[in-house]
Amino acid sequence: MAHDDLRSFLDTLEKEGQLLRITEEVLPEPDLAAAANATGRIGENAPALYFDNVKGFTDARIAMNVHGSWANHALALGLPRNTPVKEQVEAFAARWDAFPVAPERREDAPWRQNSQEGAEVDLFSMLPLFRLNDGDGGFYLDKAAVVSRDPEDPENFGKQNVGTYRIQVIGSNRLAFQPVPMHDIAQHLRKAEEKGEDLPIAITLGNDPVITIVAGMPMAYDQSEYEMAGALRGAPAPIATAPLTGFDVPWGSEVVLEGVIESRKRQIEGPFGEFTGHYSGGRRMPVIRVDRVSYRTDPVFESLYLGMPWTEVDYLVGPNTCVPLLKQLRAEYPEVQAVNAMYTHGLMVIISTAKRYGGFAKAVGMRAMTTPHGLGYVSQVILVDEDVDPFNLPQVLWAMSAKVNPKDDVVIIPNLSVLELAPAAQPAGITSKMIIDATTPVAPDVRGNFSTPAKDLPETKEWTAKLQQLIAGRQ
Amino acid sequence: MTDDLTICPRCAFKTIDKLATSPVPGVWDVLQCRQCLYTWRTIEPARRTQRDAYPEQFKLTVADIENAIEVPAVPPLRNVG
Numbered sequence: 001m002a003h004d005d006l007r008s009f010l011d012t013l014e015k016e017g018q019l020l021r022i023t024e025e026v027l028p029e030p031d032l033a034a035a036a037n038a039t040g041r042i043g044e045n046a047p048a049l050y051f052d053n054v055k056g057f058t059d060a061r062i063a064m065n066v067h068g069s070w071a072n073h074a075l076a077l078g079l080p081r082n083t084p085v086k087e088q089v090e091a092f093a094a095r096w097d098a099f100p101v102a103p104e105r106r107e108d109a110p111w112r113q114n115s116q117e118g119a120e121v122d123l124f125s126m127l128p129l130f131r132l133n134d135g136d137g138g139f140y141l142d143k144a145a146v147v148s149r150d151p152e153d154p155e156n157f158g159k160q161n162v163g164t165y166r167i168q169v170i171g172s173n174r175l176a177f178q179p180v181p182m183h184d185i186a187q188h189l190r191k192a193e194e195k196g197e198d199l200p201i202a203i204t205l206g207n208d209p210v211i212t213i214v215a216g217m218p219m220a221y222d223q224s225e226y227e228m229a230g231a232l233r234g235a236p237a238p239i240a241t242a243p244l245t246g247f248d249v250p251w252g253s254e255v256v257l258e259g260v261i262e263s264r265k266r267q268i269e270g271p272f273g274e275f276t277g278h279y280s281g282g283r284r285m286p287v288i289r290v291d292r293v294s295y296r297t298d299p300v301f302e303s304l305y306l307g308m309p310w311t312e313v314d315y316l317v318g319p320n321t322c323v324p325l326l327k328q329l330r331a332e333y334p335e336v337q338a339v340n341a342m343y344t345h346g347l348m349v350i351i352s353t354a355k356r357y358g359g360f361a362k363a364v365g366m367r368a369m370t371t372p373h374g375l376g377y378v379s380q381v382i383l384v385d386e387d388v389d390p391f392n393l394p395q396v397l398w399a400m401s402a403k404v405n406p407k408d409d410v411v412i413i414p415n416l417s418v419l420e421l422a423p424a425a426q427p428a429g430i431t432s433k434m435i436i437d438a439t440t441p442v443a444p445d446v447r448g449n450f451s452t453p454a455k456d457l458p459e460t461k462e463w464t465a466k467l468q469q470l471i472a473g474r475q
Numbered sequence: 476m477t478d479d480l481t482i483c484p485r486c487a488f489k490t491i492d493k494l495a496t497s498p499v500p501g502v503w504d505v506l507q508c509r510q511c512l513y514t515w516r517t518i519e520p521a522r523r524t525q526r527d528a529y530p531e532q533f534k535l536t537v538a539d540i541e542n543a544i545e546v547p548a549v550p551p552l553r554n555v556g
């Protein structure tokens with residue numbers, strides 16, 4: 001069942017036992033972030049958190065960790081809560097094939113209920129803003145869907161981008177904002193700034209769970225996130241027209257901010273504890289002026305904690321990073337079986353593949369680095385055989401320990417591109433990249449002694465399913 | 476607002492603005508340094524609000540702010556016909 005807004009998804013989470021309401025009074029700092037941080041330390045089926053009793057606020061409603069577990073991720077996609085990760089990724093990849101599914105435009109968006117305009121815009125009056133990590137430069141909007149258009153092709157629906165970026169609140173109507181050069185909105189901004197023009201922008205907070213997934217997903221420049229959301233939901237994504245910019249925004253958002261990125265301006269922003277498990281910044285970043293705010297009555301403020309993995313962001317962008325890489329690799333190399341790009345947004349990727357001939361796996365590894373996402377991420381690739389599950393890390397480490405001859409199977413390529421946030425890059429934006437070929441050599445690559453592997457018994461698959469059923473039935 | 480008793484925990488600048496005040500009166504304010512834009516709530520722990528308790532690795536100097544790299548760089552203006 002597709003969820004049209006955040007509230008209906010929170011209801012589902014509650015029914016499934018995946019929403020924890022914190023009713024005692026908490027401090028905005030450090031309690032909200034610390035509680036969400038703790039969800040990443042209590043196992044992989046942690047609940048979402050809902051706070052409505054925050055010191056000093058009269059009507060704060062804060063949802064965190066909404067996507068922050070495999071159970072919640074499954075429910076966001078309308079799958080049973082106990083769906084194994086590999087199956088979630090496979091279901092995601094299968095639904096991708098329905099792309100594009102045209103969105104459905106609706107006129108009655110609930111965020112039309114209230115608005116602030118021009119000088120009366122005051123984000124602090126409407127949102128219970130708070131800090132996440134100790135060293136953060138301020139309070140962040142870190143789970144928004146940001147909508148922008150290509151200034152040279154504004155009517156092109158596919159080139160309209162929906163993405164997630166870190167956004168610091170630096171004034172009652174001002175934001176600082178980080179577009180990484182590899183991301184689509186950076187292309188929109190460059191085109192506007194080359195002409196000396198402001199770039200209009202819409203920022204939507206508290207979105208339905210699939211919009212959040214596609215906003216964090218590495219898609220091609222001219223592919224529509226809304227058309228992908230429709231494919232993943234199995235139903236058209238409901239959208240509405242934002243009143244100031246005319247942009248297409250999610251129908252079900254809690255809050256819609258509209259304004260412009262002010263042309264050719266940069267201002268100090270950050271630092272911010274990032275998905276890399278490290279702070280980045282302060283840097284001089286673009287600045288947004290908010291000219292209009294539309295919001296539902298009693299809006300729910302959704303935020304996510306991120307820092308040293310695993311945190312919510314790893315569950316959120318893990319599967320949605322695997323699938324595009326899987327699809328792009330398979331397009332040329334159908335031998336590719338599965339892709340695990342769930343470590344730090346794909347800075348490291350594990351790929352299982354059959355081999356066409358000797359040396360083939362290394363070619364698959366190089367291709368991963370030259371995919372659109374790979375250019376900015378994918379700095380280490382581990383290749384494993386087709387019968388190794390790349391999501392099963394003990395199997396992956398077995399393959400590395402048994403099949404890698406370092407002199408021949410580790411390839412290091414210097415001075416390739418990576419996003420500036422990668423902590424190991426030197427200088428920022430440049431890194432060497434490594435391929436570890438942990439596949440079994442095939443002819444004419446005749447190295448090693450691999451002729452007598454031990455395999456699972458033929459009956460094991462049947463028994464695996466039977467045991468899983470028995471365990472599930474016991475709960 | 477300028478409060479002589481308050482300096483920026485991060486860069487020691489003395490001009491501090493008040494961005495917000497608690498909806499429940501008198502519980503907290505949100506303050507911001509006009510130089511480095513550091514933003515904090517007055518009831519946060521000392522390690523985030525007091526200059527002497529603020530972690531060294533997060534402190535900023537004027538030079539740090541002025542020399543911070545631009546991300547992304549402002550592109551050259553292009554003549555448009």
Ligand SMILES: [Zn+2]
Binds near residue numbers: 484509
């Ligand atoms: Zn300061």
